[in-house]
Amino acid sequence: MSELLSVLQETADPRPERLAKILGCSPQDVESELEELRKNKTLLGWMPLLNPMHCNSDQVRAVIEVKISPEREGGFDRMALRISKFEEVESCYLMSGGYDLLVFVTGKNLKSVASFISERLATIQGVLSTATHFLLRPYKDHGQLLCEESGFQEKPSVSP
Amino acid sequence: MGNYYVKNPDFRKNHLLVPNSVMNPETFIADHVKGLPRSGIRDFFAIVSEMPQAISLGIGEPDFVTPWKIREASIFALEQGKTSYTDNRGLLSLRKEISRYCSSFFGPEYNPVSEILVTVGVSEAIDIALRSILNPGDKVLYHEPCYVSYAPSVTLAFGEAIPVPTSPRQEFSLDPEAFEKAWQPGCKVLLLNFPTNPTGGTADRAKLERLAKFAQEKDLVVISDEIYAELTYEGDHVSIASLPGMKERTLLLHGFSKGFAMTGFRIGFGCGPDWLIEAMMKIHQYCMMCAPILSQEAAIEALRNGTDDVLHMRDQYHKRRDFVVRRFNEIGLNCHLPRGSFYAFPSIECTGLNETDFSHRLLREHEVAVVPGTAFGDHGVDHVRASFSTSYDKLVEATDRMEKFVTSLDLDNNESKAV
Numbered sequence: 001m002s003e004l005l006s007v008l009q010e011t012a013d014p015r016p017e018r019l020a021k022i023l024g025c026s027p028q029d030v031e032s033e034l035e036e037l038r039k040n041k042t043l044l045g046w047m048p049l050l051n052p053m054h055c056n057s058d059q060v061r062a063v064i065e066v067k068i069s070p071e072r073e074g075g076f077d078r079m080a081l082r083i084s085k086f087e088e089v090e091s092c093y094l095m096s097g098g099y100d101l102l103v104f105v106t107g108k109n110l111k112s113v114a115s116f117i118s119e120r121l122a123t124i125q126g127v128l129s130t131a132t133h134f135l136l137r138p139y140k141d142h143g144q145l146l147c148e149e150s151g152f153q154e155k156p157s158v159s160p
Numbered sequence: 161m162g163n164y165y166v167k168n169p170d171f172r173k174n175h176l177l178v179p180n181s182v183m184n185p186e187t188f189i190a191d192h193v194k195g196l197p198r199s200g201i202r203d204f205f206a207i208v209s210e211m212p213q214a215i216s217l218g219i220g221e222p223d224f225v226t227p228w229k230i231r232e233a234s235i236f237a238l239e240q241g242k243t244s245y246t247d248n249r250g251l252l253s254l255r256k257e258i259s260r261y262c263s264s265f266f267g268p269e270y271n272p273v274s275e276i277l278v279t280v281g282v283s284e285a286i287d288i289a290l291r292s293i294l295n296p297g298d299k300v301l302y303h304e305p306c307y308v309s310y311a312p313s314v315t316l317a318f319g320e321a322i323p324v325p326t327s328p329r330q331e332f333s334l335d336p337e338a339f340e341k342a343w344q345p346g347c348k349v350l351l352l353n354f355p356t357n358p359t360g361g362t363a364d365r366a367k368l369e370r371l372a373k374f375a376q377e378k379d380l381v382v383i384s385d386e387i388y389a390e391l392t393y394e395g396d397h398v399s400i401a402s403l404p405g406m407k408e409r410t411l412l413l414h415g416f417s418k419g420f421a422m423t424g425f426r427i428g429f430g431c432g433p434d435w436l437i438e439a440m441m442k443i444h445q446y447c448m449m450c451a452p453i454l455s456q457e458a459a460i461e462a463l464r465n466g467t468d469d470v471l472h473m474r475d476q477y478h479k480r481r482d483f484v485v486r487r488f489n490e491i492g493l494n495c496h497l498p499r500g501s502f503y504a505f506p507s508i509e510c511t512g513l514n515e516t517d518f519s520h521r522l523l524r525e526h527e528v529a530v531v532p533g534t535a536f537g538d539h540g541v542d543h544v545r546a547s548f549s550t551s552y553d554k555l556v557e558a559t560d561r562m563e564k565f566v567t568s569l570d571l572d573n574n575e576s577k578a579v
Contacts, residue, residue: 006479011552022552024486158205158218158529160308160357 004033005042014046051146052138060113061090061106061135064121065099067128076100079126088116099131110134196315199308200535207523214527215558217546220357222421222502224476226458227469230422233461234454242453248445249437250278250429251456257463258429265389266412267402274434277441278451278459282387282415282428283309285440286351288447289383289411289430290317292439293349301342302351305332305358305505305533305540307385310351322347325539328507331496332361336370343378350380352400355388358536358545359505360481360498365398372403381436382410387428388501390419390470393478397500401431408433418502419470420462425455477502480548480555487559488546491566502549505533509542511569519544525568526561 007022008014016030023030037043052059068079076094080101084092090104103121107113113134122130138146186194201218208214225231249255255272263269270276279285286309290300296318302310304323314321324342326332334354350371354363363371375382382400389397401410415428430440444450481498488495488506495506508518515532522528533540548555 003479007552010476011556013553013556018556021487021556022483024483156205156219157208157212157214157216158201158531159220160199160201 002033002037004030005037049142049144052141053146059106059108060110061104062113062117063133063135064103064105064117065131065133066101066103066121067130068100069126069128070100071126079124082124083121086116086120088113099129192315192318196312201308201531204519204529204531204535207520208529211523211527211529214523214529215550215554215561216529217548217550217555217558218529218531219547219549220503221423221549222418222473223549223551224421224473226420226422226425227462227466229469230420230458230462230466234425234458237454237457242457244453246450246453246456248441248450249276250451251453251460254278254456254460254463255429257460258431261463262412262414262431265397266386266399266414268399268407268412268431270431271434275431275437277430277437277444278456279415279428279430279444280448280451281417281426282385282413284444284448285411285413285415285428285430286310286383286385287313287316288440288443289413289436290314290319290349291443292436293317293381294319297346298348299344299346300349300351301339301347301380303334303338303353303356304537305356305543306353306537307357308536310353311537314351319349320346323537323539326356326359326361328496328543331499332356332359332505333499334361334363334367334371336367336374339371340374343374347378347380350375350382351385352382353385353387355392355397355498355500357388357501358503358531358533358540360496360501360503362392362394362499363398363400364395368398368400369403372400372406375409376405380409382406383413384410385413387413387415387418389414391474391477391502392500393474393481394497394499411436416459416462419473420466421469421473422455422458422462425452425458427451427455427459477548480550480552483552484546484548484555484559487555487563491559491563492570493562493566502547504546504548505540505543506546507543511566512573513569515540515542515544522562522565526565528558528561528565 003023007019016027019030020027034043068076070076071078080092080094083089083103088105088107090106093102095102105113105116107116117130117132121127140146208216208218252272255276258276259270259272290313294317297320299320299322300314301322301324303326311321322342324338326335354361384400386399399412401407401412411430411432413430416422416425484504485495485497488504492510493506493508495504498504508515511518515534519530519532522530530544530546533543533545
């Protein structure tokens with residue numbers, strides 16, 4: 001991983017001037033490396049990491065285990081891509097084990113997620129079965145703990 | 161009675177005249193403790209603690225929380241009801257892990273039964289080692305600037321601490337010649353700490369070999385505090401205990417606080433010749449009994465499965481070090497490259513302020529805390545210690561504020577000259 005990517009994952013401030021200061025190069029150097037990373041699809045974009053517990057949203061998330069039929073040419077790829085293209089699908093992974101695809105789905109309420117699964121996902125030719133689990137409460141996302149930890153307030157600010 | 165005592169200072173001078181019900185605390189504190197100076201860090205902490213909004217580069221511990229697997233091992237031990245004393249020397253299973261780790265990381269092989277003692281941090285190990293070795297008046301050579309407890313620990317063991325300066329010109333690295341010059345009759349111990357808190361100075365093999373020869377010629381015991389060994393950024397750490405003929409006269413001290421980010425667990429160990437470990441154990445068993453069992457269980461997990469976490473943290477410190485040192489030099493604060501530990505030790509001489517005024521004004525005017533170099537001994541003059549064990553975002557902000565401060569001092573100086 002490049003130094004820039006490593007720093008990007010650590011700092012909450014991705015402005016090129018700030019990154020340049022940390023890396024000891026010019027903001028133009030940072031801009032051009034970012035451009036290169038975008039071009040070669042290493043850097044796909046920026047996304048705020050939100051805590052759903054604080055977002056005041058009624059969105060419903062579900063994890064669906066999907067069994068599909070592999071195809072003679074392309075294996076699981078065509079079906080996986082087809083499923084991934086639905087805007088309800090947050091992410092989609094090919095898995096080893098008892099099912100083929102693990103699909104994360106988001107909807108504005110229970111009814112919309114249920115309708116997506118029963119009417120659109122399960123009816124695709126080649127989808128053999130689905131098993132749906134609704135997410136109840138998140139505890140950790142993208143390496144971040146989402147539950148408030150009390151922290152340690154008495155840690156000394158100067159020590160030997 | 162109390163009022164009479166307070167209102168009459170002359171009466172206070174002679175405690176024998178104080179009525180029976182009034183104590184004169186002064187007479188109950190041992191002379192060698194009374195004479196002990198307070199740590200400069202403690203005074204500075206009192207000021208910083210009133211400013212919770214300040215960015216502190218004054219923290220002498222990792223900003224990482226102890227890796228979860230290590231914390232979890234301690235919780236598991238508690239759930240299992242492991243709440244008892246242990247063997248005075250520490251759990252044998254821990255001593256076996258320590259022996260294995262020392263062999264692979266430091267080099268020497270230590271017998272877990274007779275050559276290893278688990279202590280409550282390295283600080284306890286230093287204390288009981290000095291008390292085991294020193295007779296009143298025996299002398300201890302130690303390098304300065306150094307960790308705040310070395311000279312006081314020698315004093316508390318009724319020894320005489322002889323500081324040996326390390327030089328900014330040599331990046332505060334080990335200087336065997338300075339030790340040779342400082343030697344005098346009555347010297348019994350060499351006390352070393354490489355990588356060094358607060359300078360980040362290290363000791364290369366050639367210099368350690370020369371120092372080892374000196375220790376053998378003068379028949380000195382070496383106490384080597386290598387608590388920052390894992391946090392070495394240039395080359396490999398070399399322990400003086402690994403050099404020929406040195407294991408027999410070296411007490412290697414190490415612990416989990418820095419590399420494994422376990423400061424609050426208070427767990428460390430000493431490895432050395434059985435005669436010294438046995439003597440230390442005598443004091444340890446009476447004053448401490450044993451290190452806390454939950455910390456010992458955590459330490460076992462750290463040594464078995466925590467070394468990848470250490471490498472991850474070291475890599476983070478390494479990057480932050482490069483950033484901080486570059487920024488200090490850009491600002492005009494001449495800063496050598498600390499080859500180990502997580503401290504930068506820039507010179508503030510160019511500002512025209514002494515290290516105490518610099519630190520106090522930086523804190524009051526720009527809300528950044530660094531520690532005056534003289535908190536680590538007189539040879540820390542004209543320097544401050546800045547810990548880079550904190551996030552990039554804080555380091556960027558802190559160094560930006562320091563730049564503003566130094567620039568404002570330049571302006572002040574120029575205006576004074578113009579006037």
